[in-house]
Amino acid sequence: MEKYLREWRQDAVNKHQYDTAIFVADKLLALTGDDQDTYWLAQVHFSTGNYNRAQTFLGRGNLIERNPQCRYLAAHCSIKLGNTDDALSILGEKNPTHLISAPGSARQKLRHVDVNLRRHHKTASRSERQPTSEERDKEDVNHLKYEAGMCYLRGLCYATQNSFDRAKECYKTAVQIDVQCFEAFDALMTNSLMSPAEEWKFLESLNFDTITVASNSSLSQEAAQFTKTLYTTRLSKYAKPDEFANAAETLSTHYNLGDNPDIVLANADLKFTQCRFQDALALTSSVLAKDKYNFSVLPVHLATLHELGQKNALFLLAHDLVEKHPLEPCSFLAIGIYYLSIGRIAEARRYFSKASMMDPHFGPAWIGFAHTFAAEGEHDQAISAYSTAARLFQGTHLPQLFLGMQNLQLNNLSLAHEYLNTAYELCENDPLLLNEMGVVYYHEDQLHDAINMFRRALVISETNEADPDAWLPTRTNLGHALRRNNQLDEALATFESVLRHGTKDAGIFTAKGLVLLELGRSWEAVIALHEALAVTPQDPTATDLLNRALDINESEAAFLGPEKSVLDNDAGGASVSDEEVEELDRRIGGRLREIQQNRVAGRGGRRGRRHAGAGLGEEDLSAFGESMVVDSDG
Known part of the structure; x- marks a missing residue:
């Protein structure tokens, strides 16, 4: 009869017929009084959202204290009810770090299990048969998994209390005890609780050898490597892009997972990080074509649409999301990004705020909210x-x-330097970060360091095969730094390379004209400055420099050595003050749209993560706004 009732209960659960399952489980518990039957009855109540009733059954017979499964489920009920303090009192505040198995060690997890849990385990079946060694080993493995699950729940409680350092340690312990506790691993990656270097170091610390498959050693080894490869695709895309590419290639070729949404999302996250927005959009669109409401992919997809200026697509997607999924934070994130794209900042801020209140750990919403103030x-x-x-x-x-x-916008150069250095310690390979550090060095008159930073940013962006238009501001910044460092020929070549991309900006034409004047090529300067005025007829800097160039050309004083700037030689012989030079530098910088990346610990990529993360990202939303060339504008 017990066997019959258990099969009936399981069949009802499989068909989501929970009333039937509760009816049968109640009779089974009355018949056996077994701990496992109590646990399963509480489990069914948990599945239906009856958390208080589930806790009532778990509280019988001191089950919570002596059974890890019941303790885990009781704490989970408290978290669902919003009682994190009660959950922590059930779980305890100390992680069982003695259960951690180091990589490369023997399979010793069974040795660490508290055998007292078995000693006190109640078996009320009619037969008094002792469990076999295989049954005991299986039971011990289950105890380990529930101990890892309780570490994860501890982390959730601490995260709710904004104690992120303690939450991070709980999540790490959960994965170190049970490497298959993916929710804890995902919480670490999505919420960007570790730096990119820490993430890779943590992955190497995990003992994947604890994974077993049906007593088959060769298959267990393959499963361990497969799991590690899967986890690799979740790590930051900044630190080791080659390792990520190898992992994605292995999963695509050997296991036919190339079209799996998680693998496609990881690839899209990488493309977005590299400013290859068209490629990223193609990947996210391929996922959404099959799974329209994949909320892991949507943050990266939305950010990519914004970067490409696809306002109509943003409008339609946001409208559909809020109609079909009004309780999802991502729906309001989509509305906020749309309003930001059309310049309605107040509305964007309101919807970003709503998304962050719905999920306080939703990285893209927090970053978007901050961007509205910057805009x-x-x-x-x-x-x-x-x-x-x-x-x-x-x-x-x-x-x-x-x-x-x-x-930097507030001209707090020392603080800007400090924050950017902190960011550099976390990630050394983000071209946008290198560009901003170059801007700070420029304003500090450390022109050699500024030039090096701008060049590094451009080399990395070219290696990443980024969209060329994404890094025109950095190339323009490099031109200004070269000009001020008296590397005039290279500065001229840099400005011309920017103009060859089709940029029509008065500031760049003006900068080119200024360099030509300093090189003594006054007639070419006149042509460049006329082009600047053709774009912006009332530009005061171009007008002033054009008058000077015409005067020089007329007076047949066209040649000026590299060491003698035209700014010190106007037609009347009066010198120009340093303040006027700085003002000209500022005004020369035309406004260009600057690509700014975000992968969110929280992204749906890292993201949150990106999204950070990203994500943003890792770890992903983008930062928004325009940038004064050389003078960065967040």
Whole structure:
């Protein structure tokens, strides 16, 4: 009869006929009084959302204290009810770190299990048969998995209390005890709780050899390597892109997972990080064509649409999401990004705020919320919002990067340098970060360092095969730094390479004209400055320089040595002050759209992660706004 009732109960659960399952499980428990039957009855109540009733059954017979399964489920019920303090009292505050198995060690997890759990385990069946060694081993493995699950729940409680360091340690312990506890691993990656270097180091610390498959050693080894490869695709895309590419290639070729949404998302996240927006959009669109409401892919997809300026697609997608999924934070994220794209900043801020309130750990919403203040030039409020994001997502460099950009706008060069250095310690290979560090060096008159930073940013972007238009501001910045460092020929070549991309910006034509004047090529300078005025007829800098160039050309004083600037030789012989030179430098910089990346600890990529993360990202939303060339604008 017991066997019959258990099969009936399981069949009802499989068909989601929970009333039937409760009816049968209640009779089975009355018949046997077994701990496992009590646990399964509580499990069915948990599945139906009856968390209080589930806890009532688990509280019988001191089950919570002596059975890890019941303790785990009781704590989970408390978390679902919002009682994190009660959950922590059930779980205890100390992680069972003695259960951690180091990589390369023997399979010793069974040795660490508390055998007292078996000693007190109640078996009320009619037969008194002792369990076999295989049954005991299986039971011990289950105990380990529930201990790991309880570490994960501890982490959830601490994260709710904004104790992120303790949450991070709980998540790490959960994965170290049971490497298959993916939810804990995903919490670490999505919330960007570790830096890119820490993530890779943590992956190497995990003992994948604890994975077993049906007593088949060769298959167990393959499963261990397969799991490690899967986890590799979840790590930051900044630190080791080659390792990520190898992992994705292995999963695609050997296991036919090339079209799997998680693998496609990882590839899209990488493309977005590299500013290859068209490629990223093609990948995310392929996933959404099969799974329209994949909320892991949507943050990267939305950010890519924004970067490419596809406002109509954003509008349609946001409208559909909020109609079909009004309780999803990502739906309101989509509305916020659409409003940001059309310049309605107040509405964008309201919807970003709503998304962050629905999920306080949703990285893209926090970053988007901060961007709305930056877009309006509200630097103090933007700094406050970015600081909150930096506290929530400690492992991603993006909030620190944005904090540096905001302080740069306020001319707080020392603070900007500090934040950017912090970001650099987390990630050394982000071209946008290198560009901003070059801007700070430029304003500090450390022109050699500025030039090196701009060149490194361009080399990395070319290696990543980024969209050429994405890094025109960096190339323009390099031209200005070269000009001020008196490397005039190279500066001229740099400005011409920017103009060859089809850029029509008065500031760049003006900068080219200034370099030509300094080179003594006054007639060519006149042509370049006329082109600047053709774009912006009332540009005061171009007008002033054009008058000077015409005067020089008329007076047959066209030749000026590299060591003698035209700014010190106007037609009247009067010198120009340093303040006027700085003002000209500022005004020469035409406004170009600057690509700014985000992968969110929280992304749906890392993201959150990206999204950070990203994500942003890792770890992903993008930062928004325009940038004064050389003078960065967050």
